[in-house]
Amino acid sequence: MKDYAARIARLRARKLEQTQEKIRVEGTLDEDDYGRIVPPEGLWNIRPNHPDGSFYGYDAWTDNFCSLMAVHPVYIDPDDAFAGRWMYFMSKMRPNKWNPDYPYDHLKGDIEKYDIICGIGDDAHFAPDYELGLQLGWGGLIKRIQHWRKVNTSPEQQHFYELHLRAIRAVQGWIQRHVEEARRRAAECDDPELRSRFEELADVNERIVSAAPSTLREACQWIVWYHLASRTYNRDGAGGQIDSLLRPYYERDLQAGLIDDETAVYYLACLLINDPVYWQLGGPDKTGRDQTSHISFLILEAADRINTSLNLTVRVHEGLDPELFRKSVEYLVKNRNGWPRFSGDKALVEGFMRNGFSAELARCRIAVGCNWMSLPGLEYTMNDLVKVNMARVFEIAYYETVAAGEASTGRLWESFARHLSVAVHTAAEGIRHHLKYQKYNEPELLLNLLSHGPLEKGADASDGGAQYYNLAIDGAGLAIVADSFAALEQRIEREGRLSWEQVTGALRSDFAGMEGEKIRRLLRGSERYGTEGSAGERWALRIRDEYVALVRRESEPELRRCFIPGFFSWANTVGFGQHVGATPDGRHAGTPISHGANPSPGFAADGASLSLAAAIARIQPGYGNTAPMQWELDPSFAHEENVALIESIIKAHFEMGGTLINVNIMDRQKVLEAHKDPSKYPDLVVRVTGFTAYFAMLSPEFRQLVVDRILES
Structure with a gap:
């Protein structure tokens, strides 16, 4: 007797029980849900x-x-x-996490000064080649x-x-x-x-x-x-192109009469519920031909059966099977659990080729993390591990500029660019230090096995064993900085409604009092990033160009090291914001900075979805790393009748140059109630950023991050 539906239902219920046990025993976890369960004590x-x-x-x-x-x-x-x-x-x-015998004291001063997440000693962020295994x-x-x-x-x-x-x-x-x-x-x-x-x-x-x-x-x-x-060894959770990976086994079994589709869906559901690995569906093979097959649909069906936290990515390109695309959006709308998300093949391939790689190799990359792509088994990356808090860099430049006298946005830009250059170089030096000594700290014992190079050379992936070293440095706080420049330019220099002294005083007091609040509202109401042709967008593009140039100049072709710029904050918006005082865009001190490449909260109401898609498409760094679009959709918009419209916005974003879309469809009242009492909705899943998680597993600070996004969207 198959009884697969009942088995899957029991597995899903057991996963919820195990999640609640993790919360009771270990507390909240502000990361991917993971499939890990509580081990026996001692x-x-x-x-x-x-x-x-x-x-x-x-x-x-x-x-x-x-x-x-x-x-x-x-x-x-x-x-x-x-x-x-x-x-x-x-x-x-x-x-x-880092071997103290290999100190990086020479970098710590600037790491702390600019609030850099340096990545030194962090766990692997690249993909094994499961096909090899x-x-x-x-x-x-x-x-x-x-x-x-x-x-x-x-x-x-x-x-x-x-x-x-x-x-x-x-x-x-x-x-x-x-x-x-x-x-x-x-x-x-x-x-x-x-x-x-x-x-x-x-x-x-x-x-x-x-x-x-x-x-x-x-x-x-x-x-x-x-x-x-x-996972046990060092948290590696990268997956692969799951439909093409499993297709030969499915088709052979089907032809031999060993399985039917019902059994295949059961197997796939068990695989997906084991752990929310980052798997990719659809997209082109290295020749450009779409990889969609019948098992692609079975994987979506299996995901629908378990409907828990999942990290499936559908890779959108011109040749994508329209039925797979339609089905994936239907499941997104039906379940409202933040899956699947969508990557844009055109910009990712063309951008990666700008690093000197062929189209065939660029098409082999897969979405294997919150914001990152990887060549399975071929490269060592530090994607999503290294981040520069540009809002903190701006704050340092701002107070340096006003202290010097005769402040202007021109002088502020010179100071900002100079400090940003130091911050980016410090981040790159941290990566170099990591690569030099990581084998003495945390060698890649498991990932070496499914890579091309380490075993052939007898050298760790971190120590020259990999074929390619594509090293990402993400900028965070783009909208905060762009809107701050725009507000200063508009309210002080163009309109003369405020002075530098007034703004500085308001920032130092965190906009205290009626006068402070008046200044804050005036600054916040200036031309913001997110509107085409606005002062905010003009500054955002200037920041983008400067940041991209600074990261790119750190590349070392002779050592096979390619530094790739991106805009992504992960969930570090909370921590980064705690280290930055009030900013001229009207943001209060200590509050979260803007998320990734998104405009600041309050811009992307559902009616502005296409404008959001266009703004983030225009700001892409352009070298194959992503600057994701975080899209908060109200359930009143995200229903079956609007599936075609949602599809068109996704396609439009990618046609304009977008790279990755993370979508949340959350009932506002439900999320607010769950924030007050997480136990009321133990099965509520949200897309925090590039990953999905049970809302009840998040700390109050991370829950607030999600709440703020839906309240201000």
């Missing part, structure tokens, strides 16, 4: 190799990972097609290591290979313990149906302990194991 603790109580380097990471795999709890749910769950977060269990399996990966071990014979390389072999065998042991537990539970089970499920689970996992997967179920289970191991 079963495993880290093994430090440094006086600071943390662990660093190849040997310590391998020792810790292997010791954890040896005792990691077995997780088997008879309703699930796949075994295993993620429980431990190794990289976050360390008291310190599925072709080889764990046994094939062992053979691959043994082959290159004979080629690269230095003591350091030999040690490199031995540690990777240990890691694979530790994962194989973890899988084998699940096989044994499934066999034990089958032997003790009186229910024939349940016994059959346990036996099938044991058979599937026993085959893929060493052999490459040959069926859809085996391929999905192999992906689950690699993903769980990599």
